[in-house]
Amino acid sequence: VPTQFDLFTFLVGNSFDGGAALMEQTSPQHQAYEWLLGNAFLSEYSRDRMLQRYALATFYFSTHGDSWFSNTSWLTDADECRWYSRSTIQPCDREGRLQGLELDYNNLNGALPPELGLLSSGLERLVLGGGPV
Numbered sequence: 001v002p003t004q005f006d007l008f009t010f011l012v013g014n015s016f017d018g019g020a021a022l023m024e025q026t027s028p029q030h031q032a033y034e035w036l037l038g039n040a041f042l043s044e045y046s047r048d049r050m051l052q053r054y055a056l057a058t059f060y061f062s063t064h065g066d067s068w069f070s071n072t073s074w075l076t077d078a079d080e081c082r083w084y085s086r087s088t089i090q091p092c093d094r095e096g097r098l099q100g101l102e103l104d105y106n107n108l109n110g111a112l113p114p115e116l117g118l119l120s121s122g123l124e125r126l127v128l129g130g131g132p133v
Helices: 004-013 028-037 047-062 114-119
Strands: 100-102 125-127
Touching: 004 028, 004 047, 028 047, 047 114
Parallel strands: 100 125
Antiparallel strands: none
């Protein structure tokens, strides 16, 4: 089971700012870290999966996911490939890497976090525009 320190060190090592945002208690990055640390299946996740869940959680907190029109299964222990998306392609590839995220017309507000870059190895389609449905 990854310890709090191990996970924190791992995320700092993969951050775009040397962990500065992660160390701010109120940042979306820190909120995502705290959420990930509490995941029931954390010890079973690969490093890639931990980064994917962390990136998506940071995105959720950065864009005020609690206010989205639909956030079904987001920030649950459910596989992130099953979290709400309007994606017209298969959300994830065979390895479980997110390849499509479509949250247009879903009341997203806020800044896009740099952690979205952690999804770049598999992400083919990202659609976020549009206002209320």
